[in-house]
Amino acid sequence: MSVVTQLSEQELQEQFEARIAAGEKIEVDDWMPEEYRLALIKLISMHGISEIMGALPEKEWVPKAPTLYRKLGIMAKVQDEMGHGQLLLRVAEDLLKPYGKNRGDLMIDLFEGRLKFHNVFHMETKSWGDAGLIGWLVDGSAIISQTNMLGSSYGPYARALQRICAEEVFHAQHGEAIIMALVEGTPEQRALVQDALNRWWESLLFFFGPASKDTTGTSKQDITIKYKIRVQTNEELRQSFLSKYIPRIQSIGLTVPDPTLHFDEAQNKWIYQEPNWEIFKKIQRNEGPCSQERLALRRSSYENNAWVREALTALVN
Amino acid sequence: MTNEITPEYKKAVLTVLYQLADDDYLFSYRGSEWLGLAPHIEEDVAFSSITQDTMGHAKLYYTLLEELGEGSADSLAQLRPKEERCNSLLVERPNGEGYYKEAPNYDWGYAVARNYIYTTAKKAKIDALKASSYAPIREVAVKISTELYYHQMHWTTWFTQLCTATEESRSRMMKALQEVIKDAGDLLSFGKSVKHITACELIESEVAIKERWLAIVTPTFEAVEIAIPVLPDPIINGRDGQHTDDLTSAIETMSEVYRSDLAASW
Ligand SMILES: [Fe+2]
Numbered sequence: 001m002s003v004v005t006q007l008s009e010q011e012l013q014e015q016f017e018a019r020i021a022a023g024e025k026i027e028v029d030d031w032m033p034e035e036y037r038l039a040l041i042k043l044i045s046m047h048g049i050s051e052i053m054g055a056l057p058e059k060e061w062v063p064k065a066p067t068l069y070r071k072l073g074i075m076a077k078v079q080d081e082m083g084h085g086q087l088l089l090r091v092a093e094d095l096l097k098p099y100g101k102n103r104g105d106l107m108i109d110l111f112e113g114r115l116k117f118h119n120v121f122h123m124e125t126k127s128w129g130d131a132g133l134i135g136w137l138v139d140g141s142a143i144i145s146q147t148n149m150l151g152s153s154y155g156p157y158a159r160a161l162q163r164i165c166a167e168e169v170f171h172a173q174h175g176e177a178i179i180m181a182l183v184e185g186t187p188e189q190r191a192l193v194q195d196a197l198n199r200w201w202e203s204l205l206f207f208f209g210p211a212s213k214d215t216t217g218t219s220k221q222d223i224t225i226k227y228k229i230r231v232q233t234n235e236e237l238r239q240s241f242l243s244k245y246i247p248r249i250q251s252i253g254l255t256v257p258d259p260t261l262h263f264d265e266a267q268n269k270w271i272y273q274e275p276n277w278e279i280f281k282k283i284q285r286n287e288g289p290c291s292q293e294r295l296a297l298r299r300s301s302y303e304n305n306a307w308v309r310e311a312l313t314a315l316v317n
Numbered sequence: 318m319t320n321e322i323t324p325e326y327k328k329a330v331l332t333v334l335y336q337l338a339d340d341d342y343l344f345s346y347r348g349s350e351w352l353g354l355a356p357h358i359e360e361d362v363a364f365s366s367i368t369q370d371t372m373g374h375a376k377l378y379y380t381l382l383e384e385l386g387e388g389s390a391d392s393l394a395q396l397r398p399k400e401e402r403c404n405s406l407l408v409e410r411p412n413g414e415g416y417y418k419e420a421p422n423y424d425w426g427y428a429v430a431r432n433y434i435y436t437t438a439k440k441a442k443i444d445a446l447k448a449s450s451y452a453p454i455r456e457v458a459v460k461i462s463t464e465l466y467y468h469q470m471h472w473t474t475w476f477t478q479l480c481t482a483t484e485e486s487r488s489r490m491m492k493a494l495q496e497v498i499k500d501a502g503d504l505l506s507f508g509k510s511v512k513h514i515t516a517c518e519l520i521e522s523e524v525a526i527k528e529r530w531l532a533i534v535t536p537t538f539e540a541v542e543i544a545i546p547v548l549p550d551p552i553i554n555g556r557d558g559q560h561t562d563d564l565t566s567a568i569e570t571m572s573e574v575y576r577s578d579l580a581a582s583w
């Protein structure tokens with residue numbers, strides 16, 4: 001202990017960076033620079049709250065799932081997402097302790113716009129095709145971005161992601177199964193999927209975030225890469241997504257709504273029509289198609305349940 | 318054994334199965350409307366797990382009906398009109414005001430009271446099915462028992478906690494309980510076929526099941542110092558196909574996608 005207190009901030013920082021460089025895992029009670037803690041809090045609380053907000057668009061289709069089998073499947077999936085949220089918010093709460101903040105504060109941050117939820121969950125769902133597409137391609141994207149952080153320098157996050165990624169694989173299979181049933185079905189069912197893809201394509205490009213801060217003015221990817229919280233850049237992730245899914249999308253006879261899309265052998269990358277990043281920026285300000293409506297749903301349930309929280313607190317005390 | 322059953326016996330089996338299936342199906346639907354809106358995230362996970370188990374139970378019953386030649390389990394769940402449904406009134410009541418997708422105004426007190434009463438009644442029935450003369454029903458009852466044990470524990474805990482935590486929570490629970498009991502008249506009823514069902518020894522008598530239910534709930538009501546509610550006579554009897562318009566709109570929502578193309582495979 002005395003040794004630690006004798007170290008200057010500078011030396012602590014150097015030791016910390018050496019641990020990161022050596023691939024060591026940082027644990028919750030270890031010394032960490034504030035910049036690192038804050039980056040983790042921002043990343044993990046956003047990830048956690050996104051799992052929970054992400055349950056809302058899919059929830060719209062839980063009661064409507066067409067068969068008993070599909071009802072059970074989508075129920076299990078959405079329940080998993082809530083479970084991911086729970087797991088991640090616990091990790092975030094541990095990091096928040098030095099600031100005297102807890103989950104309740106995160107909820108307030110969400111309602112007041114300080115804590116964002118993932119851009120993909122601000123979008124509208126219109127048909128059962130969307131329920132399938134979300135599982136297949138949005139969860140597919142989530143697998144790519146979460147796998148990118150599996151080796152995260154922060155131990156508790158890396159371990160949570162391990163469990164989450166294992167479940168995400170089932171989600172993508174669940175989504176793919178819905179999609180396959182539809183594309184192998186009637187022309188109308190097929191059209192449902194193509195229509196869903198048309199509407200979700202831009203959101204799928206938004207999913208990994210802007211390529212650099214030149215696009216939208218801000219990006220947190222630099223600091224997370226510096227501290228080995230993640231490995232690949234946003235654009236590298238998007239390229240992985242395109243490489244994995246474009247062939248699959250085309251092989252089941254769907255058309256990507258971008259006539260310019262092609263793989264450029266010389267540059268060894270996918271060339272695609274840039275989405276409208278102005279829309280992305282609006283979503284980030286909670287001005288997306290369903291941002292306010294989903295926040296309102298969460299907020300009203302939070303307010304309706306205030307007496308329950310009070311009752312539970314009274315029981316503990 | 319299934320080859321030897323008489324048409325009269327089969328009719329009784331079908332009646333019992335439809336009541337059990339429709340109850341759990343609607344109950345699970347009401348649970349799924351709550352998804353994402355529970356008081357905290359841990360509860361959302363637990364509640365949706367129970368909702369999912371319950372849909373699984375409905376599927377078991379509908380599958381038995383399918384095996385008895387009643388049509389596909391999905392069409393039985395999705396397409397039967399209100400008049401053919403045999404669920405109790407309690408499960409068709411909405412969770413509160415507002416459609417689940419737009420500004421639902423649901424009360425957790427009502428949810429806990431309804432889930433507690435429904436689950437204890439279900440427990441009484443499942444126990445009363447374990448000696449059923451019809452083997453497939455006995456087997457399903459045993460399967461359901463294990464999961465039901467956790468459901469019952471879960472809702473008993475919530476019910477007890479909220480009845481005793483604060484003055485406000487207690488008074489809310491008393492009010493919610495009243496609402497629930499008012500609708501619970503047909504919960505333990507078999508409807509007009511009661512004599513036939515009992516004679517076929519498919520399940521214990523209504524009286525015996527009520528006793529079972531009382532034995533289950535008495536310790537809890539004593540612990541929270543609330544008088545054990547008396548189940549009223551039914552306002553309408555869901556077992557005989559009497560229902561409210563709330564059931565119609567629930568069926569419409571649940572079967573919206575399925576009905577959009579009946580010939581398609583989903
Ligand atoms: Fe997830």
Ligand SMILES: [Fe+2]
Pocket residue numbers: 081139142167168171
């Ligand atoms: Fe997922």
